[in-house]
Amino acid sequence: MEYKWMIREKADPKTVESLSKEININPTLANMLVNRGIDSFQKAKDFFRPDLDKLHDPMLMKDMDKAVGRLNWAIKNEEKILVYGDYDVDGTTSVAMMYGYLRQFYPNVDFYIPDRYKEGYGISEKGVHFAAENGFKLIISLDCGIKAISKVALAKELGVDFIICDHHTPGEVLPPAVAILDPKRQDCNYPYKELSGCGVGFKLIQAHCKHRGGDNSKVMAYLDLLAISIAADIVPITGENRIFAYYGIERINNNPRPGIKALILRSKIEKEIEISDIVFKIGPRINASGRLEHAKASVELLISRDLEDALTRAEIVDTVNAARKNFDENITREALSMIESMEEVRQMRTTVLFKEDWHKGVIGIVASRCIERFYRPTIILTESNNKATGSARSVFDFDIYEAISECSDLLEQFGGHKYAAGLTLEVEKVPAFQAKFEEVVSSKIHDIHLKPVMEIDDEILLDQINYKFFNILRQMAPFGPGNPEPLFTVKQVYADNVRILKDKHLRFNVVQDGQETKPICIAFGMADKTTYPDEIIYKMLLRKMRFDLAFEIRENTFRNNSSLQLYVKDIKFD
Incomplete structure (x- = not known):
């Protein structure tokens, strides 16, 4: 696929110069930060040093007082509580979080995930009837419910109350729930609007724990699940989500719960977890059971308290994920054939x-x-x-x-x-x-x-690529929507020492006139890629044709030796 390159415009020179001096970084990095809205010392401090104390007061969310009050009433009167969530990653992490929090101190709680095939997305009539017939008086819905007007009305008729925790865009009419927590409500003044469904649920347990005088560290223990929801649901990693993701990933790397540890082992990830690992390896495995069978298996994995049990459950989920890949490939092939044939x-x-x-x-x-x-x-x-x-x-x-x-x-x-x-x-x-x-x-x-767009942060020279530069880039993580991994370009370069790896990848040194640095480039899947009709990139590189390169800077460690490499995202020849 051919990309249109969009190199970001240079930010205001005075602002760039001021920030560069204030935080002692070079103008290229300062320009990149200003273009991302980080244009002052305080904003840079908040960005580079996320602080849990900067989380917003959950009581600022519309209906939070009602939600906490109704939950307290249920607990005081020993009502049965049903935690209800969607079958995707955001939904299953939300359910695992809320159920895990409540069961620490309250036994009359269970969870429910709708069957994708028999019930469909969101609140179902079957789910409502299940709650009523089994004596549940309160449903806490997570990552769904904001448009379930008739289903919530049915529950009300059957004597079941709803607390809705959702992050989808509401319709003109809201369901008749006891409380509706959704920062996208027009009448909600909560400062941050881009929470995941799990994020909204987290604000509820944060508010409830504070109200009952509980240990806040027990709430923060769920940041690992919240980070997974943020990454997998592709919500912006800005503001409050950045704080959640930063500390959630830190927890995943240092002290993961058994279910997440088992998923890491099954995914064969042998480095520090990043957002991309969740998106491409951990998230799809959690999603797989809901796609092909029933998402209850993923929740049971995530709430597992024992690593041995979690490993057994993760193996089952992994097997389902392998079957999912097969369906995915076959149906994609068929769909593309339909388009190409007409x-x-x-x-x-x-x-x-x-x-x-x-x-x-x-x-x-x-x-x-x-x-x-x-x-x-x-x-x-x-x-x-x-x-x-x-x-x-x-x-x-x-x-x-x-x-x-x-x-x-x-x-x-x-x-x-x-x-x-x-x-x-x-x-x-x-x-x-x-x-x-x-x-x-x-x-x-x-x-x-x-036409797909590749947003490039800046044009640089090869001699700018060093560890001082890279270490500041590394501190900008976690990367994702709203804070993409820095992408750079160098112009009018050529390749040396070109090799093909494993029959499909390219490895070469990139050379720029007047620059001493000649970093190694890795171009995944480009060994047989063409850029012009009948022109294979590999052969063009061998002929030392000039090109512009779009790349990310990564660290490669081999046999305890580390070096910086360029991960090629695109090549444009003269």
């Missing part, structure tokens, strides 16, 4: 595909895979319970949730975010939805949205 579909500005026998558990992954080949808003639909149900994924800076909402007259339900959403409609309405979605997106999207 000229009319290839020329569209959207992809909306439906096939009744595709596995519901992997269609979100398939949508993302299709975008890697055909870069445009994509929805993959399959049949479930006699309905067409689907997952939507978007492209850079295009709000797919808003586009779907304009097609709501054809839908039974939908929900999600700017970049990802889910929807359900009648099977016979799929062609009408395909046409309307294409019409809506075409009227809103611009050509710039239809």
Whole structure:
């Protein structure tokens, strides 16, 4: 896929110079920080030294007083409490956190995860009836519930109260719950709006623990689960989320709970955990059980108190994840073939595909895979319970949730975010939805949205790459949305000592005129990649053709020797 490079504009020179002097860093690094909104000494201090004392007061969230009061009432009157969550990573970590917190001091608590295939996303009638029939008087829903108006009303009729902890965008009407915790409510003045579902649940246990005079360290013990939810749900790692992620990853690396330790061992990660490890290795394993079987297995793994038990459960989850990969690959191949075989579909500005026998558990992954080949808003639909149900994924800076909402007259339900959403409609309405979605997106999207963008922080010289420079970059972690890993470019360079590794990767030294530094570059998967018709990058490098390089700076350790290497993200030849 060819990327459009966007090198960030230089920040205000006076601000850059001032910050550079105040925190004693070079202008290149100061410029990068200012472009990320870190333009003063205090902001830099908050960024580089995250502080748990800077977390916002949970009582600032609308309805928090009601939620704490209702939870206290349930405990005082020995009511049965049901912790209810979605089947993805955010939902399962939320349930493991809330259930784990409550069971420390209260025995009348259980948890419930809906079956993806029999009940679908969010609050289900089956789940509500389960609560009522089994004597539960309070449901705490996590990562779902903000649009479950009829289901919460049903629960109320059956004598079951709801506390909703959600982070999705509310509709115009809110459910009749006792308390609705959602920073995206228009009437909520909570200072930070981008919490994960687990993050909203964390604020509830933080408030409740403070109210009952409990040990705050027991609340902070759940930061590992919260960090996983933040990484896997792809919420911005800014503000409060940065503090959560920073200390959560620190806990994962130093003192992980048995379930997370087992997942690390199964993932064969032998270095310090980073956000990317959660996104690509730990998160998919937690997700797998909910995709193919039942997410209860993931919750039981995460709440396990014994490493031996956790390892057994992690092996089961890992086996399911291997099966998930197989479904993913086969359905992706079929979906791409459908697009490529139809000229009319290839020329569209959207992809909306439906096939009744595709596995519901992997269609979100398939949508993302299709975008890697055909870069445009994509929805993959399959049949479930006699309905067409689907997952939507978007492209850079295009709000797919808003586009779907304009097609709501054809839908039974939908929900999600700017970049990802889910929807359900009648099977016979799929062609009408395909046409309307294409019409809506075409009227809103611009050509710039239809080519993947690679945002580059700055152009540098090779001699700037040293450990002093790198050590400051390393302190900017954790990286993710809102704080991407620094990406640089060097111009008019050429390659030396070019080699192919394992038949698919490239290794070479990059050389720049007038610069002494000649770092090693690793270009994963580029051994047979072409940049122009019939021009293989490997052969062009051997001919010492000039190129511009986009890269991240990483540390490589081999036999106790460490060195800096450049991880190649893209190459553009003259």
